[in-house]
Amino acid sequence: MAIQSINPYLILGGRTDDALAFYHDALGAEVIALNRFGDVDGSCPEAMRERVMHAELQLGAARIMLSDGPADAPTAGGAVSIAVRFDDAAQIRRGFERLSVDGTVIQPLFDSPWGTLFGVVVDRFGVSWMLDCTKT
Incomplete structure (x- = not known):
């Protein structure tokens, strides 16, 4: 299987x-x-x-x-991030900016040493997002 x-x-x-x-x-x-x-x-x-x-x-x-889960469902979990790869710098900037509204920026977007535009944000729902985009 x-x-x-x-x-x-x-x-x-x-x-x-x-x-x-x-x-x-x-x-x-x-x-x-x-x-x-x-x-x-x-x-x-x-x-x-x-x-x-x-x-x-x-x-x-x-x-x-x-x-939503059942009424008594726990909402906390382990350390997990959703990694999203973009192919357009304008799109990653827009997504990062919008996910940041009422959230917490962990790592602002920056030109990473591994060759991508990269940033991490925890959104207002407590979901961690790792966003990157290959630099062209």
Whole structure:
């Protein structure tokens, strides 16, 4: 059996709708799947009906999955970053700037010694992003 893909799955504790709009604006991500708990389980508690059970974002050739998770889902995890490679310097600058809004810049974009424009930002949802773009 061969692994076909590995996708980050973000559990956002009730903030998935905001994250979907934010990542669309920041990175041009497109929602390709969205299911709410109430769509799938008619017997779920009223407070859970509008929470996102599963969503998928398409970012270029990559996918990120997201969920609000159950009401008591822990939202903290290990040290994980989503690494994104761009092919356009203007696009990386735009994405970095937008991800930084209400977030924390860990490493401002800079001309790295390994030949890329590189930066790290933790967005307002606590997701760490490592962005780079080959310098041309």
